[in-house]
Amino acid sequence: MDEQLAQARAGNxxxxxxxxxxxxxxxxxxxxxxxxxxxxAEDMAQEVFMQLHANLRxxxxxxxxxxxxxxxxxxxxxDYLRRRPAVSITSLDEEAEQIGSPDPGDPLLQRxxxxxxxxxxxxxxxxxxxxYQEDLDPLDIARTLDMSINTVKSxxxxxxxxxxxRIENGELPRxxxxxx
Numbered sequence: 001m002d003e004q005l006a007q008a009r010a011g012n013x014x015x016x017x018x019x020x021x022x023x024x025x026x027x028x029x030x031x032x033x034x035x036x037x038x039x040x041a042e043d044m045a046q047e048v049f050m051q052l053h054a055n056l057r058x059x060x061x062x063x064x065x066x067x068x069x070x071x072x073x074x075x076x077x078x079d080y081l082r083r084r085p086a087v088s089i090t091s092l093d094e095e096a097e098q099i100g101s102p103d104p105g106d107p108l109l110q111r112x113x114x115x116x117x118x119x120x121x122x123x124x125x126x127x128x129x130x131x132y133q134e135d136l137d138p139l140d141i142a143r144t145l146d147m148s149i150n151t152v153k154s155x156x157x158x159x160x161x162x163x164x165x166r167i168e169n170g171e172l173p174r175x176x177x178x179x180x
Contacts, residue, residue, distance in 0.1 A: 001062035009056045016056070019065070020049050026066075026134075027073050033129045034077040036118045044080065048073050070134060071144045074126045078145075081122035116163045123147075127155040 001022065007015035027048050032041035051072055052059075059065050117128055123145070130141045138156065142149045 001065075005056075005059060005062060005065060009059070016053060019052075023066070023069055024049070027069050030070065030073050030129065030134060031077055033114075033117070033133050034074070034125055035080065036114065040080075044073065044076050048076060067144065070130070070136075074130060074145055078122045078126050081125070112167075116166060119166075120159050120162070124155045124159045127152055128159050131156060 001019075004015045004018050004022075008019055024045060028041055028045040031044040031048075032038060035041055035044070048069060052065075052069065055068075059068055117125060120128060126145055127141055127147075130136045130144060131138070136144065138149055138152045141147070142152045145152070147155075
């Protein structure tokens with residue numbers, strides 16, 4: 001992978017395409033888990049890879065590339081979530097696509113957990129997603145999101161407590177645009 005990176009830095013578009021192919025699923029998956037909308041996640045992933053192309057010279061290794069992609073994706077989504085419109089509309093096709101995706105677990109439980117995570121504030125959502133989807137430890141999350149380790153731990157604790165409380169109370173957050 002380091003050789004592909006070196007070739008991409010030298011201007012080889014084929015090598016850059018190989019890098020994109022190698023990382024597109026993880027970038028898209030992280031964006032999707034944070035925004036909950038496939039089309040928006042695709043757009044964000046595309047923007048991340050355009051930003052990567054513009055910043056290839058600053059990438060030092062394959063490990064640095066993976067770190068850089070997670071960091072840029074998480075920050076791009078957080079920025080979007082902070083300035084998004086108050087109401088978003090989810091199409092029925094999109095909802096059916098998310099529900100119909102092959103998932104080895106209980107689909108209803110998966111949907112409820114996804115709604116709980118999507119109901120968190122942007123920074124907390126990023127921390128929870130990086131911890132439980134990307135399996136990063138709190139120190140790596142702190143580096144990725146430019147937060148202190150205590151802030152990361154605090155987000156994790158408060159987010160998990162809030163989600164537990166919502167489950168115990170039988171309440172689930174509604175996505176914006178959903179009627180009560």
